[in-house]
Amino acid sequence: MTLPQDRAQTIADVLIEALPYIRRFQGKTMVIKYGGNAMVDAALKEGFARDVVLMKLVGINPVIVHGGGPQIGSLLKRLGKVSEFVQGMRVTDAETMDVVEMVLGGLVNKEIVNFINRHGGSAVGLTGTDGDLIRARKLLLRRDAPELNEPEIIDIGHVGEVESIDPSIVNMLVNSNFIPVIAPIGVGADGRSYNINADLVAGKMAQVLKAEKLLLLTNIAGLLDADGALIQQLDVGRVKTLIETGVIHGGMLPKIQCAIDAVQSGVKSAHIIDGRVEHAVMLDLFTDTGVGTLIRGR
């Protein structure tokens, strides 16, 4: 079978465009946060798995950190529990923590591992407990308000922040050609499990692994300004105002915070990209057209 000339040219153009990126990123680590909202559609999940396998085959080391907020919410709903969020974090009582462990460490983690493996990769699923990967401490939120003399401290239960990451198990897997798939559950000094926002885990993982890029896949085009227009490149100095004026709120708060922390700690760039676009990862990495919002270090 021969290809029509224009199609053959397109294929050649695409491969040639990808070549410098493949060369530049060979041997580099990319941490990809795969958001629960970006994994609701079967075709998107297949596309994501293919992108990750392709990355590995061309010599890039993808490390996946996944979310699963909507999936946790739907099981809680079936159990008759309503979730409340404060500053983008799920209030997590003991019963909710059990559900979080079951959904993130079980259902969601194994589904992603399975998708990648069925598309020719070798993925291994972990939670922060495996190999003592993620040490957590309890997260206490602060609320500053003009009417308060001092910040209010809000306790939201079994919610953690990353205290430290021991990347030994991840490095061992990457060096043996596996693709680590990590659920954002940390273990405290008291041996208890903590529910950690997946963006925060991805950001810290990227820092500790000295990743080239942090890719945050989500369910929106990227960071939007007050008029709803896409901010293609974020000036970090603008963020405080965007938060104070409520333009950045909810789930976008931890995303922006972790992206800024990552680039200020040595990760070359962070990208908030639209996981609803098929092959968003491949388009972001291997083409001249950037997608979503780019955040660079100073």
Ligand SMILES: Nc1ncnc2c1ncn2[C@@H]1O[C@H](COP(=O)(O)OP(=O)(O)O)[C@@H](O)[C@H]1O
């Ligand atoms: N300025 C903003 N730009 C884009 N999205 C925003 C902004 N502020 C808040 N959001 C919300 O953040 C959501 C993404 O966060 P989240 O739902 O937690 O996604 P994920 O599951 O991918 O982590 C968007 O769908 C949007 O509703």
Ligand SMILES: CC(=O)N[C@@H](CCC(=O)OP(=O)(O)O)C(=O)O
């Ligand atoms: C503390 C906290 O909010 N944890 C999140 C963990 C999952 C997550 O982050 O999922 P997404 O990336 O899909 O939002 C939660 O319980 O929903």
